[in-house]
Amino acid sequence: MEVQFSRGIRIEEEYAEEVGDRADELGVQLSVHSPYYTNLGSDDEEVVQNSIDKIVMSGHMGDVMGANVVVAHPGFYTSLDPQETKEKITQNASLTRDFFRDSNYQVDLGLEVMGKKQTFGTLDEVIELCEEIGEGVVPVIDFAHIHARSNGGLREREDFEEIFEKLDSLGLDRYYTYFTGVEYENGNEVSHKPIKKADLDFDILGQMLLESGHDVTVISISPLVEHDAIYMKIRLERMLDDLEREGTFKEVAQQVTGA
Numbered sequence: 594m595e596v597q598f599s600r601g602i603r604i605e606e607e608y609a610e611e612v613g614d615r616a617d618e619l620g621v622q623l624s625v626h627s628p629y630y631t632n633l634g635s636d637d638e639e640v641v642q643n644s645i646d647k648i649v650m651s652g653h654m655g656d657v658m659g660a661n662v663v664v665a666h667p668g669f670y671t672s673l674d675p676q677e678t679k680e681k682i683t684q685n686a687s688l689t690r691d692f693f694r695d696s697n698y699q700v701d702l703g704l705e706v707m708g709k710k711q712t713f714g715t716l717d718e719v720i721e722l723c724e725e726i727g728e729g730v731v732p733v734i735d736f737a738h739i740h741a742r743s744n745g746g747l748r749e750r751e752d753f754e755e756i757f758e759k760l761d762s763l764g765l766d767r768y769y770t771y772f773t774g775v776e777y778e779n780g781n782e783v784s785h786k787p788i789k790k791a792d793l794d795f796d797i798l799g800q801m802l803l804e805s806g807h808d809v810t811v812i813s814i815s816p817l818v819e820h821d822a823i824y825m826k827i828r829l830e831r832m833l834d835d836l837e838r839e840g841t842f843k844e845v846a847q848q849v850t851g852a
């Protein structure tokens with residue numbers, strides 16, 4: 594379940610603590626999304642400072658709630674050229690990570706793979722960013738964004754596998770991901786849709802995840818947040834049942850044939 598500070602952080606510390614306790618009781622993992630209006634790569638220093646403050650504040654609340662990851666958008670292009678923008682984002686994301694570390698927050702800083710062309714943050718860019726900054730910063734893989742940016746490129750199991758092959762270089766033992774249905778146009782995300790109403794197929798990903806053994810947290814960001822979170826959970830449980838049954842059949846067949 595994601596706590597979304599999309600339009601601002603309007604929560605008291607006491608309430609954050611309560612949310613964390615309740616999630617713990619119910620066995621629900623939490624993640625936090627920092628406010629949308631942040632840009633670590635801006636040409637305006639005031640915007641950068643404000644962005645760092647908002648992400649650090651989200652980090653604080655995430656830490657209080659016992660969340661695993663606090664997600665931020667790396668930034669978008671302003672008057673600076675792409676290389677300068679990238680350098681600024683690397684520097685400021687690294688600074689934000691240092692704040693997390695100095696404050697002893699027990700939560701990772703997640704940098705999201707973005708879905709629009711004018712934003713910094715393709716999968717390759719986010720991986721490179723995480724490599725450069727190092728510990729405490731992790732990629733947050735938004736499958737809908739990758740699907741939108743590639744004009745519907747996630748169709749086969751191999752398309753999903755390719756993503757994890759790329760991530761391999763980071764040597765992480767667990768991954769955070771977002772899933773939702775998505776509408777897109779010319780390589781840009783238009784809007785989120787319920788999973789069953791869109792062409793991004795959760796079953797292909799789910800099957801691949803179960804068989805690959807990757808440790809992956811899938812966070813629902815569908816317009817039907819809770820409904821689709823449960824939908825994905827049910828689909829995974831069914832697929833797992835099928836896999837186990839197939840495994841049993843194979844064992845029985847082996848015994849029968851003596852193979």
Ligand SMILES: [Zn+2]
Pocket residue numbers: 626666705
């Ligand atoms: Zn986001």
